[in-house]
Amino acid sequence: MNALPTLDVTPRQARAPMRPSVVARDDIRVLTSVEVGGELHHLGEHRDFRRHPALAGFLPEHGRLSLAWVRLRDGERLDVHDHPTKSAVLVCKGSARLVGDCEQTLAEGDTVCVPPGARHGFETLPGEEFHGLSVQFEGAGLYEDEQGPRVRFTEAASAAYADLERHNAERLRRYGQHRLFAPFDDGRVGRDPALRRRFLSALYVWSVYFQRMLLARQAVCADERLRELYAGHLREEFGHDVLLRERHGVDTGVYDPVLEAAGHWFLMQMHGADEAAKIVIVHLVVESSCDVFGRRTRVAFPHSGAPDESYFDLHAAVDEDHSRIGRDHLKSLSPAQFPELIKVCDRAWDQLELAHERIAAHLLGPA
Template sequence: MTAPLTEEHDAVVTVTTVAREQIRPITSVVVDGEVHRLGQQRDFRRHPVLSAFLPDSGRPSFAWVRLRDGEELAVHRHPTPSMILVCRGTVRLTGETERSLAEGDVVCVPAGRLHGFRTDPGQEFHGLSVQFEGMGLYEDEFAPRAVFGAAGPAVTGAPRNGRTAPEPLAGLEALNDALAERHIRNDLFDLLRGGRLGRDPRMRDRFVRALHVWSCHFQRMLLARQAVCADPVLRQEYEEHLREEFGHDRLLRDRYGISGEVDDPVLEAACTWFVAQMYQLDEAQKIVTVHMVVETSGHLFGAAAADAFGRDAADDDFFTLHATADDEHREIGRHRLATLPSSEFPRLLAACRRAWDQIDLVHNRIAAWTVEGP
């Protein structure tokens, strides 16, 4: 369980743990108007407990990094020395020095030196990036301390399955990241951060009952998509996803003793929208709706709710499960999007915006029902 900060959020008052998935990730930055993919980067100072614990004097910075399945962090340089520890997997160091790295290897990068990292298709790399002066390289994702492309053209999309993602897909992913950033400021996240659910058992009961409505509709959404999918490759991926998610509504109901239905026509309508989309959208739009939007929302929500409820080490904890599993589910179907021509992306951008607006509506209605009740 993660121990809370003091009320002023200025000190850690007991031995405290922070799970990797609790640190808010970013997957891209914009430098000189171009989107650069990072794989996944979790700067420790984006978590309030870690930020309060790390000293400002000398100001070291730490970030979890991850690349997988042929992803690449393009060659770049930054104004501060950096140390990268390979914690798991393998990765190829690129730039001025070309070398294969394995678990336990340490890379020391002097300030201003060109370097990058690339995984092979099907491989994965988890590492720790450490700087010993100034801000972290991507601590402020809107003002990254990195210059890309000094050794050739900048990579604008994350390579997947050994191929660089087209620029339109990078733009779609950048929009998704921006709307996810907006999403964590909605009413439900404010409620989770405020601590009221931990202090008020009646409000806590209303919250899980309202959440159960969305959980049931999520199951129906996946079942509907599976029922109408005609593509054999996607159908197999969807089946595996459905198998991993199946029964989570019952898990939530049984774990928190939910009894009785929430009678809220607005919440019901907002949730039903996602089920209806599985009969109306094409497969690319469904991938955007389910995996770029809903699963990203689920990952962010799971981490925030696990903090609010007290992170449970049990394998069947509903919130901890979604904080971890949904991180992987976000990648399903991206290989299909990478094959689409640029003419397809305007409607995918529109689908992305609509789905984020709708999941915000679902979250805000759950928050309202939690606070106001029937």
């Protein structure tokens, strides 16, 4: 006779309970940008719950719900975009501006309901951060597949950024025609030690201000991510004024009140401008000019040793990369911010050309 199956009659209270578990937001891997149509778009911080194994195992696959923590810091923007599935965004902390088909200031506790195909984006208000929860109700999350995101970005922000790049490229082209480069192109500086000494003495003044500019920016930057980005740049540039003085025999710098004033302008922008303007000044303008400057002037200072032993060879080698720093931050901005950044770009080029005009004056005499 077969035995009957044993029934579990243990009272529910006596069974080992299932314990709640906690997953910290910072333990979910962060995604900060995504490539769509060959173009990189800034997301702020996006933390899809399914990027954490415990949460991925907890969320049901049937009646599939997708959730992600999202965050924008002060001055950041998620460009206007649309997607094929409905979505909701809950404002958990801070505030933001909803942009696109509907424009409205959001506050803590607000819920944004986004139908399929609706154009929308978010930008932070001055001095504010935005923390939210993004929810999709059908299928995969918008950025769950990082190589195939379910979004389509509109063109406005990309076009505004492209306008800034084009404007800067035109100023860089004009800078390449500066009279400072003529005596290098025709070989006069390479043949005349006295010209080289005069040039180096004036250049040393500008080199010291460049170092002070980077140190000031590093000291006052409140954004942790940008501070880390700037720190890498500072490490690669630190001490180049000393390299110029020691490797190229600079005894002393000249005193020129106009050159000093132009140098001070760059230094003071690091204390008063916002981070976007600083990126335009330091990287779009100064580092782009340094790339041209290094390539055009190094011919007068031939060096057979390692590139990092020559001020001119070093700048010719690394400044093109330095000019690309901060581009992702600029791409995250609202289109409305770019007209002012183009003005900043012009002012920085004007001051830079003024500084180099004074260096040319010490080299060649007044124009």
